[in-house]
Amino acid sequence: MTSIAIAHMVDTRSMDDGKDPDSDDLDRDRQAPNRTHMTNTNGPMATFKRVALLYMAVLTTASVHAQSPSVYAVAMEYDPLPGYQYFFSRIDAGTGTVAHVAELPVDGFYMGTAFMNYNGNYMFVGRDSADLTFHLYEVDTLGTVLNAIPATNSAGTSTNLLCVFQSRKCPYYYGIRWDSDPLHELVKIDPVLGTATVMASLLMPNQLSQTTYAMDGEDRLYFLEASGLTGYKTLFRADPATGVITATDSMPSPAHLYNLFYDCEADKVFGFYNSTGGFNVQGSEWVEIDQAGAIIHTGTTITAGGDFWTTAFTTLANGNYVQRNTGVSTLHLDPADVVGATFAPTPGPVTAGDHKLYAAVPTSCGYTYACSEETQVVGIGGEVGAWQLFPNPALDQVTVATPAVAVGGIYQLTDLAGRVVTSGRIHGPATVLDVRPLASGAYHLRISIGEVHRTMKLVK
CATH class of the missing domain: 2.120.10 (Neuraminidase)
Incomplete structure (x- = not known):
């Protein structure tokens, strides 16, 4: 052995x-x-x-x-x-x-x-x-x-x-x-x-x-x-x-x-x-x-299991990395949530509900720090397909399709520099945005539901 x-x-x-x-x-x-x-x-x-x-x-x-x-x-x-x-x-x-x-x-x-x-x-x-x-x-x-x-x-x-x-x-x-x-x-x-x-x-x-x-x-x-x-x-x-x-x-x-x-x-x-x-x-x-x-x-x-008798080097690229605290399923965080105190998982093999997450967060100067916090996971499983932007790329209008859990959430459309170009509230399963005033380029649509966020990329 x-x-x-x-x-x-x-x-x-x-x-x-x-x-x-x-x-x-x-x-x-x-x-x-x-x-x-x-x-x-x-x-x-x-x-x-x-x-x-x-x-x-x-x-x-x-x-x-x-x-x-x-x-x-x-x-x-x-x-x-x-x-x-x-x-x-x-x-x-x-x-x-x-x-x-x-x-x-x-x-x-x-x-x-x-x-x-x-x-x-x-x-x-x-x-x-x-x-x-x-x-x-x-x-x-x-x-x-x-x-x-x-x-x-x-x-x-x-x-x-x-x-x-x-x-x-x-x-x-x-x-x-x-x-x-x-x-x-x-x-x-x-x-x-x-x-x-x-x-x-x-x-x-x-x-x-x-x-x-x-x-x-x-x-x-x-x-x-x-x-x-x-x-x-x-x-x-x-x-x-x-x-x-x-x-x-x-x-x-x-x-x-x-x-x-x-x-x-x-x-x-x-x-x-x-x-x-x-x-x-x-x-x-x-x-x-x-x-x-x-x-x-x-x-x-910290509720994620593990033993710190380790000499391990973690390779971190863009964004945060996270391990779920129970079971063998894993989550990862949306790259748009690198900055700030709240973390949102993108769809993964987990169930909706409260989860403790262990995150290793890279900094611009090459250091890493770790933290853990409780996050409400939503939009998992059958609801994943409900998050859509169409048409994308868009010319005049874009429809934002969201699951029922997103109703009442806040959306922000930002350019790549992080400047907010428009914002509003999700009122139903389909929200139409007028993108005619926007310059050609890439944008991020961020939807916030309490402490949970979802980000999708839009091209004009």
Whole structure:
């Protein structure tokens, strides 16, 4: 039987045993056929048996029948023969099928180190299978290694680069290093030379490989340390420019906050808050972290299932991607609803009613944030065919055919720049619009029914 793990870090040694990462202990552990070691944010290393880790799948906005975008991940696979292998893998967002794109020249990789860079490639920290040293790897969607920056610095006191993150302004990478002593260092890494400049030191005992992080608009770094001087997870704030690292002013339940995200458009840091202290996103609350580190509760509960022990890269094109919270059916959002707080599903294999949706929302600067909200789904099933525009293209008039549920809804006709050229209310199954005053070109007709929206394209 083959066991596949997709995780922030999959390695077969303890991070807090004080041993050299290049020792023989790693190789001895790898002979155990049914063991995968992962870090535990509430304590020391835990051992799991044949763990199959989950991920958040996404669905394209184009059509439920179109090819779905892919989630890319670094995956470890164990089989008695040939043993442990590491792959750059593609996960089909529609079916969840894992396909190995290319085998990677590594024999381990670190949790908390994966991200997309500004070139659209994928970055992670792994250990070279030949010389057993750690590198910051850059790979493309074919799994080709484009760059491998050494993740060590002989001038420093630490030997392992455990956590790597990128400045929002892109000229440098930053990292946190740690070896067997209790001293951790915040370093700035030259992306070309790979040299690391120590910015600050912080006394934080072990488990720093658990760190999750987010850069805010001022390039201040927020990170969660799994143990900390207090013995539980603490939210810290760091200024890479000055090297100043401080614990945040208020943190009511630090052990329950994990997976930080930065929305560069809103200039806000978000995260998942799980009151049980678990790692599963299901049941977690989507919260905002203010500049003082306080949790601003949104009351929005993530009900889409999944496990966040993943080092996965989500490819986002235009629009939003969403997974339904129950069953295996999926929804996707109308591209016209990218901007704004309300999301509307286009027709898909779901039933009408209230649904909790998990959405990964792309921003113009290349970041992604996630959210969940309840949406009323209408116009599903037999009513789908009732949404029509004809004739289309139109010359003088166009008829808008809608299902009964749309009566009373508001329509807006906008040009491609988003300017409203006409608007009104849906009074029956057929609404006639006079398009003679309009210039030739493409338009969007948006129909709003409460919190649900439907958009159709019109050509004049």
